[in-house]
Amino acid sequence: MTTDRSGNNDPAELRNFNEEELFAGISGALALRPKIEQIVDEIWNSGFDGIYFTGIGGTYASAMQAEVYMRGRSGLPVYAENAAEFITTGRKRFTSRSIVICSSVSGTTKEMLAMAEKAHTLGARIFAFVDTPATPLAETADWVISYPQNEQLKFYMTCSYLMYLNHEFDDYSEYCRQMEQYLAEGLVNVEKESDAWARAYAEKTAADLKQNPDMPHYFIASGNQYGAAYSCAMCYWAEQLWIKSICVSAQEFFHGMLEIITGNVPVTLFVGEDEQRPLAERVARFLPRVSENYVIIDTRDYAMTGIDEKYRGTVSHLIMRSVMNRVDAWLEYELDHSRSIRRYYRRFDY
Template sequence: MLKFNEQQQIDSVKGALMIRPQIEKAVDEIQKEGFDGLYFIGIGGTWASGMQVEVYLRGRSSLPVYVENAAEFITTGNKRFTNKSVVIFSSVTGSTTEMVDAIKKAKEVGARVLGFIDVEDTPLAKLCDTCISYPMNEQLKFYMVANRLMYNNGEFPDYDIYNQEMEKYLPMALVEVEKKADEWAAVYAKEKYQYYKEHPDMPHYFIGAGNQWGATYSYAMCYWEEQLWIRTKSITSAEFFHGMLEIIEAETPVTVFIGEDEQRPLSERVAAFLPKVCKNYTVIDTKDYELKGIRSEYRGSVSHLVMHAVNNRVDAYMEKEFRHPMVIRRYYRQFNY
């Protein structure tokens, strides 16, 4: 399998799950002290991860949890944000300008800040009240925070069983997803390149809902646009029916991400509609992956990780088919703008 290190993947997820005591300590302190609002602040991919955890909590928890875009927070601000508010964020480099400014602003107001920063030694880390350093697995870390918040709020009675199950089965289950998706992903990438050769201007349409929406949005923008320089458009499954459907024709390239949370029916509706007007669409359904050991009622809470695993395989083959090293950038951080 191309660019795949099974043990490394297992260790990465396992290690993330092992930082649970640190997360629990930080979350318990936050809830013991109380807060008037808890804000996941991000930009680009980290904002998308914030959207994923917000929609997860929205339907399950009465806690006041919100998602804020860092650039909007430093311009428009938020009048409900006070010194009793809490910020949670994640950053790989700890150097994204908008994030640094947003966290500075939050500290000026007097809010408490919990940061997940991959690199320990950054200026951003110094601004955090609590900083947890562990590489990658941002989406998983946010969900671990969410689960603890709900547990402390009496909204997650089987928290212990859930975690035991995840710690025992999730790392291997996600690796198995990658293995199962591998052959399909190679074909998919080949087809995308063939199509692209003939239609370089045509955007690829990505559609998703619920805790797949963050994945849909950031996969289209942060992977295909930023890292592969391929045009995309992403739209939520619900909004698709209120405008975008009109530009779908027989050959329009579309990929639908279907997860297993409460918004699944919205994406199933798209998948049922598409064959009537289009024959160039792909459905990636997390339900097609076994996730051995994880009971059905927990599957929705990891759908976004399953999709991420599938897309790891797609990335590997897209990079190869398009002969486009995913690390290069045309403009991003290449000059001042």
């Protein structure tokens, strides 16, 4: 089963969907480009020995996506770092000439503040995207951009300009032109196009869960889709919807996890369009042979008019997030469970 784009395309009927707001949100993030470029220019001109995209939980997933975007393309020393590991293990190669790039919605996450303090103690500088201004992380950072949501896009914009400065992105201007002209509309359309399919998928998932609430749901993905699946399993399904969801990379799936996939074990495979696509395609060929309960979401099924084939891999994780936005909106409805309720997180000290 792949995405079926027929059916309801009337935005008025899409649950928790505000087309204007969504469009404006993405457009506004893209419009941060001059600010991002100015900050990256300052970082560039003052020199650095390493750039550490640092996060925890969902922001760590975004950090992994930034790192894998640059890994094959850039000679720059760019790494993904986990805030809690940085606090404990640290990193001997991290110095006063290192740069932390991070993002936070609240600006108050405990591990992120401790990470920032340690980074500053070592003399390093911090470039933070903080959704909420005048919060501790925003106030401690050396450079701040306060703009809500679109974390992954903000990270990728930063990465793209870094590669441009390093002479690794000759067509940066054309790339930005296409993004600025087409990305917002394209992603809005993905939500509209996927909604009817997403509702059916949510219904099926909810029905499965009613039958067997303890059965885990497996997400499989690679490349920048791995971060998408990781945050989907952990931040959305487990944290918000209390579903026992698991994320495994496509390459690692074949070295262990495959053995537990039989008949009705639910599997969702994310297929993206970056250079790790073949790893997911291998899983796509395998699943029909062993499973009767799998779903393949392939970002190639979505038009993204105006964006060249060669650039699609850099936004396919955003396409997937748009599809999953629709799924999550309907899952909340089908499970009759508010996504804003937490059992434990920030409800007591631990």
